[in-house]
Amino acid sequence: MKTIYLDHAATTAVDGTVLKEMLPYFSRRFGNASTLYTLGHESREAVERARKQIAKLINAEPNEIFFTSGGTESDNTALKGAFLANAGKKHIITTKIEHPAILQTCKWIEKQGGRVTYLHVDANGIVNPQSVANAIGEDTLLVSIMHANNEIGTIQPIEEIARICREKKVMFHTDAVQTFGKIPIDVKKMNIDMLSASSHKIYGPKGTGILFKRNKIWIDALMHGGGQERGLRSGTENVAGIVGFGKAAEIAMQKMKSEGEREKKLRDKIINGLLKIPKSRLNGHPTKRLPGNVNISFEGIEGESMVLMLNEKGICSSTGSACSTGSLEPSHVLLAIGMTHEQAHGSLRLTLGRETSAKDVGYVLKAVPEIVDKLRSMSATWRE
Ligand SMILES: Cc1ncc(COP(=O)(O)O)c(C=O)c1O
Numbered sequence: 001m002k003t004i005y006l007d008h009a010a011t012t013a014v015d016g017t018v019l020k021e022m023l024p025y026f027s028r029r030f031g032n033a034s035t036l037y038t039l040g041h042e043s044r045e046a047v048e049r050a051r052k053q054i055a056k057l058i059n060a061e062p063n064e065i066f067f068t069s070g071g072t073e074s075d076n077t078a079l080k081g082a083f084l085a086n087a088g089k090k091h092i093i094t095t096k097i098e099h100p101a102i103l104q105t106c107k108w109i110e111k112q113g114g115r116v117t118y119l120h121v122d123a124n125g126i127v128n129p130q131s132v133a134n135a136i137g138e139d140t141l142l143v144s145i146m147h148a149n150n151e152i153g154t155i156q157p158i159e160e161i162a163r164i165c166r167e168k169k170v171m172f173h174t175d176a177v178q179t180f181g182k183i184p185i186d187v188k189k190m191n192i193d194m195l196s197a198s199s200h201k202i203y204g205p206k207g208t209g210i211l212f213k214r215n216k217i218w219i220d221a222l223m224h225g226g227g228q229e230r231g232l233r234s235g236t237e238n239v240a241g242i243v244g245f246g247k248a249a250e251i252a253m254q255k256m257k258s259e260g261e262r263e264k265k266l267r268d269k270i271i272n273g274l275l276k277i278p279k280s281r282l283n284g285h286p287t288k289r290l291p292g293n294v295n296i297s298f299e300g301i302e303g304e305s306m307v308l309m310l311n312e313k314g315i316c317s318s319t320g321s322a323c324s325t326g327s328l329e330p331s332h333v334l335l336a337i338g339m340t341h342e343q344a345h346g347s348l349r350l351t352l353g354r355e356t357s358a359k360d361v362g363y364v365l366k367a368v369p370e371i372v373d374k375l376r377s378m379s380a381t382w383r384e
Contacts, residue, residue: 005353011201030043053247058187059186060212064187064215065211070209078144082142091141094097125154127157140168143172147174148178151349153285154278171217172193172194193213194211194214194217204249208242219232267352280298300375303346315363318351319349347353
């Protein structure tokens with residue numbers, strides 16, 4: 001049975017060209033990038049090339065890019081680093097729908113004496129920029145608002161929010177793990193001070209990410225040691241991973257427009273097809289959403305049962321974010337957009353990618369209604 005992978009928001013397969021670029025750095029070119037001989041220089045050059053490739057994708061300066069182990073580390077570094085470096089200001093503003101990498105970091109900051117405001121979102125998952133402006137006070141240090149949500153795909157008006165922050169002299173960080181390489185980002189034009197991104201969401205290897213930090217922003221390091229990454233992130237560089245991320249960013253930049261348009265068409269075909277199922281609803285904004293994101297709830301259905309039945313038909317899907325699967329708690333994102341616990345439990349997320357074809361979409365549009373019918377017919381409580 002063919003596998004139809006529709007969980008690209010969780011992770012992606014490493015692109016063949018990316019893998020080819022990485023391979024020499026596991027064996028022949030194994031040098032430590034901090035050493036003085038040719039083997040080390042080759043690694044250093046490869047790391048700096050990747051830094052340029054990544055900087056170009058978001059219109060940053062290469063020396064504003066810091067390599068990390070992924071989105072989680074970048075989010076932790078941005079928030080904790082800012083909090084630790086600015087002892088006077090203790091207030092952080094974020095939203096209720098952030099990834100746990102932000103929300104759990106905020107909880108830690110609260111334990112250290114910080115104060116965090118968790119802003120509400122509307123029924124489509126959008127943060128009102130005016131609510132950000134209203135929440136900023138004398139002691140506000142940082143605003144952190146994700147560029148797009150990993151579950152419902154809603155894209156936030158971060159340009160407007162960042163402009164408010166710049167005017168009020170408050171740092172602005174965005175978790176762009178789901179948008180980096182997928183929709184345009186210009187850190188200069190958008191007034192972004194810090195940005196987190198991750199390689200494995202854009203067909204690069206797992207365990208590599210970046211924190212973009214504008215040169216005028218000061219934060220403390222969380223990792224201390226040999227002083228790599230200009231002291232912000234000590235530890236021998238993951239050269240092969242960094243090389244892979246650089247190449248993945250270059251390819252993403254080339255493909256962004258055409259692939260975005262292609263995925264958007266397939267996405268809308270799935271959404272329109274699945275909304276024909278009675279008592280179904282789309283979660284997230286109808287148009288301000290990631291090109292590859294579908295998130296739909298079906299009344300009277302357990303999302304987990306649907307994921308397992310889709311798996312039997314070779315389809316990989318998800319019901320909340322991959323990070324929270326295994327927990328019986330309904331998604332905090334779906335609750336924040338006003339859904340009941342019951343509705344939130346009946347949600348299905350399908351996230352498309354480069355290898356998703358029109359044929360796959362046809363298969364999904366046949367499989368999902370059959371499964372919904374079957375699950376509803378088995379339910380003791382379901383009444384149409
Ligand atoms: C919005 C968002 N932030 C952060 C992360 C964490 O990134 P990583 O897996 O690279 O640690 C993810 C991963 O799912 C994500 O979707």
